[in-house]
Amino acid sequence: MERILIKETTEHLNEKVKLSGWVNTRRDHGSIVFIDLRDISGIVQIVMKPELAQDIKPEWVISLEGLVKERPEKMVNPNLETGRIEIEAQNLEILSKAKTPPIHVLEKEEGESTLEKRMNWRWLDLRKPQKQLIFKVWTLMEQGFREYWLNHGYIEIHSPKLMSAPSESGAELFEVKYFKGKAYLAQSPQFYKQMAMASGFEKVFEVGPVFRANPSFTSRHDTEFTGYDIEISFIASHQDIIRAEEEALVFALAKVEERYGEEIEKNYGRKLIVPRIPFPQITMLEAKKILSELKVKSEQDGDLTPEEERKLSEWILKEKGHEFVFVTEYPKGVRPFYHMRLENNSGLTKSFDLLWSGLEITTGAQREHRYEILLKQVKEKGLKPETLKHYLNFFKYACPPHGGFGLGPSRMLMKIFNINNVREVTYIYRGVKRLTP
Numbered sequence: 001m002e003r004i005l006i007k008e009t010t011e012h013l014n015e016k017v018k019l020s021g022w023v024n025t026r027r028d029h030g031s032i033v034f035i036d037l038r039d040i041s042g043i044v045q046i047v048m049k050p051e052l053a054q055d056i057k058p059e060w061v062i063s064l065e066g067l068v069k070e071r072p073e074k075m076v077n078p079n080l081e082t083g084r085i086e087i088e089a090q091n092l093e094i095l096s097k098a099k100t101p102p103i104h105v106l107e108k109e110e111g112e113s114t115l116e117k118r119m120n121w122r123w124l125d126l127r128k129p130q131k132q133l134i135f136k137v138w139t140l141m142e143q144g145f146r147e148y149w150l151n152h153g154y155i156e157i158h159s160p161k162l163m164s165a166p167s168e169s170g171a172e173l174f175e176v177k178y179f180k181g182k183a184y185l186a187q188s189p190q191f192y193k194q195m196a197m198a199s200g201f202e203k204v205f206e207v208g209p210v211f212r213a214n215p216s217f218t219s220r221h222d223t224e225f226t227g228y229d230i231e232i233s234f235i236a237s238h239q240d241i242i243r244a245e246e247e248a249l250v251f252a253l254a255k256v257e258e259r260y261g262e263e264i265e266k267n268y269g270r271k272l273i274v275p276r277i278p279f280p281q282i283t284m285l286e287a288k289k290i291l292s293e294l295k296v297k298s299e300q301d302g303d304l305t306p307e308e309e310r311k312l313s314e315w316i317l318k319e320k321g322h323e324f325v326f327v328t329e330y331p332k333g334v335r336p337f338y339h340m341r342l343e344n345n346s347g348l349t350k351s352f353d354l355l356w357s358g359l360e361i362t363t364g365a366q367r368e369h370r371y372e373i374l375l376k377q378v379k380e381k382g383l384k385p386e387t388l389k390h391y392l393n394f395f396k397y398a399c400p401p402h403g404g405f406g407l408g409p410s411r412m413l414m415k416i417f418n419i420n421n422v423r424e425v426t427y428i429y430r431g432v433k434r435l436t437p
Contacts, residue, residue: 001065007041009082012068019044019087020063020095022127023056025106037062037087040132044082045071048089059105059127061096064089115423122428122437130267134425137260138413142207144252145228152244154203154230159192161185161209165387172213174223185211188406191391193231194338194367197402198394202233210406215432218306219421220359220411224430231404238340238350238366241403242326245354245362246277249324256416270418273323279354280320283329287312302331310358317357323415328352337381338374339365340403350403356415364405371395 001018009017021039028034033053035046046064056062066087077083103113103121105128118125125131149156162183166173174185189206196204210227232244256264257272265271282290284302291298296311304312304327316325329348332341339349351365368374374395378385385392413425423429428437 003063005041006037006039006044007081009044009068009087010085013070013085014068016065016067016090017087018063018065019046021061023058023060023062025058026053026056028053037064038127038129042081043129044080045077045086046089047086048092052089052092054092054094056092056094057098059098059101060094061098062092062094064092066090115421119423119429119434120437126427131424133260133263133267134413134417135427137256137264137416138409138425140259141252141256141409141412141416142228144255145205145248146207148248148251149203149205149230152203154205155196155201157189157192157196157201157204157206158208159186159189159206161211163191165390174211174213187212188227189229190338190406191394193229193404194391194399194402195394197231197233197369198397198399202400203231205230217432219423220306220414222410222422222426222429222431225408225410225422225426228407228409229404230407231402233400233402235366235401235403238328238352238364238403241364241366241405242281242352243278245364245405245407246275246279250274250277253416264417268417268419270416272416275322275324279324279326280316280322281326281328281352282316284327284331284348285329287327290315300334302334304353304360306358309355309360313355313358316355323357325355326352327355332377332380335365337377337383338367340368341377352405354405356412359411359415361411361415362405362407364403366401366403369395369399369401 003018003020006019006021019037021037024036024038024043026033026035033048033050035053036043037046046066066089068085069088071084071086101124103118103124105124162178163186164183166184166187172187176183176185188210189208193204206229208227209224211224214221214223232241235241254274257274261272287304288298288301291308291312294311294315296308298308299305313325316322329342330351332347332349335349335351339351342348342350349365353360354362368377375385375392378388410422410425414422417425419425
């Protein structure tokens with residue numbers, strides 16, 4: 001008999017089925033044993049005799065065949081999709097036995113295990129249906145972004161992650177031995193996205209790993225993460241990039257809300273709201289003025305601290321009724337050399353960050369595509385043109401006006417689920433002190 005998923009059992013009332021999965025719980029009631037069986041699709045109650053149940057325990061992996069029966073009305077479990085049926089087991093096979101887990105696997109017991117301990121045993125932590133929901137949502141969200149980009153003529157690229165020179169700056173670099181020389185792990189695909197513009201690709205996207213030697217121990221930083229990056233040619237300004245991001249975000253989030261909105265709210269208490277277009281925008285100068293009026297301490301004129309991001313987002317939600325806000329026109333001093341400057345104020349850049357409920361999820365800008373100006377801005381930043389010669393060559397032979405952004409899907413997931421730590425939404429987290437499992 002071919003195995004079916006637990007969620008499919010409701011379609012087989014009074015039929016024999018085969019199920020395989022993990023023992024979620026076991027309850028002995030005299031001459032009857034109740035087992036809650038769990039697979040990737042859900043949980044269902046199994047009824048069997050003690051001799052058939054043997055000594056199976058929670059987290060053992062089993063396979064069984066049984067009859068799908070309707071539960072008595074008083075035994076219906078409204079909290080399960082399969083709550084109106086149960087499986088009367090006829091035979092059972094133990095596929096794998098488990099020792100007593102070092103952490104609790106049931107959600108209701110999660111508080112008894114610390115975050116660090118759960119990270120040590122991440123594969124057990126991820127057995128929880130509540131945790132698996134995060135990655136089901138990530139899968140659909142990424143599908144949504146891809147669908148939007150492909151429908152709008154983007155080409156997917158896969159840029160190298162070993163580089164001969166830094167992709168952003170000299171800071172936060174992982175240096176690795178490369179035969180008789182050395183290389184660096186890519187901080188972003190930035191240079192190669194721009195190379196694609198010089199190659200005439202016009203619109204590109206990439207989904208890939210990003211490496212940052214960031215010594216931070218905050219709840220939103222990691223040393224390796226997945227990045228979504230796009231770049232578009234023949235733009236008039238950074239506003240074209242902003243519009244492209246708004247549309248892609250709304251498209252992807254609408255898919256997530258439609259399929260998983262109820263589960264997200266049920267499991268995490270977060271009602272996911274698909275944002276309306278256009279998103280609010282304010283300049284950095286306007287943001288600082290608002291924050292000053294709110295008596296929020298500023299540490300740097302041209303940038304925002306996490307506290308400032310939170311307070312600014314709270315103000316936007318109150319005044320504009322929107323969870324998102326673009327902060328634009330960052331000073332050149334806090335932006336990379338390749339960000340284009342405003343025509344009427346060379347001290348400001350055509351750049352932006354996107355905040356979602358107090359968390360920065362995107363950085364973007366129009367890039368400087370004119371070789372002589374780019375070379376000048378490289379020198380202004382105190383960088384050596386010879387170390388960037390391969391990048392600068394992209395612009396010697398004509399390159400169209402272009403721009404793009406980098407988006408962090410793990411930070412998006414933090415906001416989708418209202419989770420405050422990036423470790424919880426990362427499959428396997430990498431940080432300053434974590435290289436295992």
